[in-house]
Amino acid sequence: MDREDLVAKLKEIVAPYTHDKDSLATISPSTDFIKDLKINSANLVDVILDVEEEFDIEIDNMEMARMLNVGETISIIEDKLKALDRK
Amino acid sequence: MIGNDIVDLSQAAKESNWKRAGYLEKLFTMAERFLIHVAKDPEAMVWLLWTMKESAYKAHTKDTKIRTFAPSQIFCNNVIVHPTLATGNVIYMGHLYYTQSTLSEAYIHTIAGEKTGVLKHSKLKISDYDESDSAYRNSNPASVSHHGKYLALIYL
Numbered sequence: 001m002d003r004e005d006l007v008a009k010l011k012e013i014v015a016p017y018t019h020d021k022d023s024l025a026t027i028s029p030s031t032d033f034i035k036d037l038k039i040n041s042a043n044l045v046d047v048i049l050d051v052e053e054e055f056d057i058e059i060d061n062m063e064m065a066r067m068l069n070v071g072e073t074i075s076i077i078e079d080k081l082k083a084l085d086r087k
Numbered sequence: 088m089i090g091n092d093i094v095d096l097s098q099a100a101k102e103s104n105w106k107r108a109g110y111l112e113k114l115f116t117m118a119e120r121f122l123i124h125v126a127k128d129p130e131a132m133v134w135l136l137w138t139m140k141e142s143a144y145k146a147h148t149k150d151t152k153i154r155t156f157a158p159s160q161i162f163c164n165n166v167i168v169h170p171t172l173a174t175g176n177v178i179y180m181g182h183l184y185y186t187q188s189t190l191s192e193a194y195i196h197t198i199a200g201e202k203t204g205v206l207k208h209s210k211l212k213i214s215d216y217d218e219s220d221s222a223y224r225n226s227n228p229a230s231v232s233h234h235g236k237y238l239a240l241i242y243l
Contacts, residue, residue: 043103049113064156065160
């Protein structure tokens with residue numbers, strides 16, 4: 001899966017929790033979940049659980065701590081998927 | 088520094104399914120999950136602990152400007168719940184924050200600060216939140232939180 005596909009998938013995942021639909025339309029690696037998309041912090045957990053389900057990966061607390069924007073989240077997903085490929 | 092957080096309980100019921108598999112494990116420590124498990128009203132305990140964490144996190148972030156999403160690294164301790172209020176401590180990054188919470192059927196609100204005296208003398212104003220009206224900013228609140236129908240302002 002290339003980066004563009006990952007962003008598209010992530011866009012679908014965050015859509016139901018997003019309160020700023022304009023920011024969602026222009027989503028990019030620098031898009032901040034809380035500041036730009038206005039996702040409620042309690043819903044960040046849902047984003048993380050949805051990412052785990054969608055990509056069949058497990059995100060630990062250290063990784064979760066960094067998942068405040070699209071770019072960081074994509075790089076965590078990419079690393080996880082690469083690690084799975086190597087197995 | 089201080090921080091505050093409000094949860095509109097009817098909005099939270101719509102937005103969040105805290106019974107979702109894995110949800111509580113990502114947000115809460117084992118000790119906190121035990122408090123939720125044994126609480127008379129588990130849902131209220133979820134949001135009480137959440138507002139404690141959020142308010143302490145906000146107080147801490149105001150000082151450090153370091154943002155992170157690590158709710159299970161923010162520890163709630165000594166939680167004492169009365170019918171309409173609660174008190175407790177929160178430990179985050181080695182700092183101890185005292186918390187005072189207001190419990191109602193419509194919302195749960197918590198203020199956190201490093202000094203109990205500051206909390207005691209602070210004034211809390213909860214009103215209806217209107218997205219189009221930012222006039223409250225002119226009143227110079229020390230801390231602002233809003234969720235669903237409610238706006239919470241703290242004045243020192």
